[in-house]
Amino acid sequence: MGHFDNENNIIEYFRCLDDKDLWPLNTDCVEILECIREDNWRKWKDSSGKSDLPPDFYSEEYSVMMDVMRIDDHTHKNKKGKKVNHTYAKESMMMKELKDSGWIDLIPKGKFITNGDSGLQTKEDHNYTWYKKNFIDVLSKHISKIDNYKKNHPGYKLVFFVFDESSTYFESLNVVSEKDMVVGNKLSAKPHIHFLDKSFIDVIKGSEVDYLIWFTPFKKDEIYSEFPKAVILDLSDLPDALIEYTEIRMISNEV
Template identity: 35%
Template sequence: MDPRPLEFTYKDEADIVSEAARAADREVCFFPAQSDLGLRLLDSLRGSTIESRERPDLWDHRTSLLIEAMTIDDHVRSTGKDLTRQREAEVQRELKRSVFAEMLPNAKLSVLTSSGLPTDEDHSYAAYLSHFQKVVSHHARNDAEYRSQLPGADLAYLLLDLSTGYFESLNSFGREMWGRPHMWFGDAAFIEAIIASGVDCVAWLAPYKTLELVGEGMFDLPKVVIIDVSLLREGDAVHYDANRLRSTEE
């Protein structure tokens, strides 16, 4: 048997780039509109000239882009630890020790586990927004250092979003599971954090978001959203009631 260890998806920044590059045109959305910068970022992700670095994580001389990758999720961290990520790490270690790793040495595997908590205690919109703000602001502190690596280049964030989909419920004013879909990339709270970071462009990869419309079945959501921050205006933002946002997994 091949002794190489089993590889898991999203192991590093290159895996995130590859996942974004695989998105078909119909799975890509430009927000609030298509632009030269947005097209340049998409071209970079789909190309072969991105190089790995330390700070920022990636750069592309051909498209004159600096790219910093980061991962966000919606898991509640009541103890300061992400119980779901802990359980996934445990499962990964178990699989690497199993015969499965020897049988499929070149396989890439996504491990989806449960923390064992009720849905509203496992993940929530409040945890999603909090984690997003924390991660983005943390990387924003290095803005000057990133830009100094390739003066004149544009800075982009590559966001891997592992959260579930959300919708704004009608509570007692409508039937169960009725409400307004949460378009995360247009959420005013998220947009505020993006603008405050000073980044020029964002590629927001959200592979696990789904939405089922009552009586109509599954509704396709974009897998990759490209945001040109310079085009964002107040009217583009959508204001949601955080107290009524619920996971589509409930």
């Protein structure tokens, strides 16, 4: 099992972030953030086990429950309709090699994280279309379970925690050809502000989710460094300025 297959490891990673890397977008979001951070996390109970009642975590003291989900820009369906992720497959192979080598046994309390490269061309490895569809599919699946969450914890506020492993994206001012996707070529483009992307936000807008924590630790770029690693959205008080991006002009910074 990969390190981030465990919801506790994701939350631990999030809780180690510096305050400057966090954007709670209103006062209520600050309160949600504070009840997860620092020593307040000990007031939560882990219900992420297979035999536990969902969602993944809840706090009786704060009357808040939280479901954790993972998304990326690699996962897609192949021609047979089966979901595939070549990067995860590579990382699983790397982890198996580590186990077979005996290194993991030498450091029993160590934390091993693999970073695999599928070896595929950018668009065949990850792209905005897969990213958007993966986000919509994963969140829709969890939204369909909300009645069950509320039955298990009536009256609790609901937080969706999205661990987003995608790369940084930009919208080119023109349609990008394969020839343009050469390392060193300069393109005129604007950064993809994921938490203002209308196509993404529309999925969860109007649902019974109260807050969205959107954690994107792997989005890296000199321009994108101005943005936080995690945004906390109050879904009853969403920004008005949502952006509609042109899908065919979206490009990853990883060429």
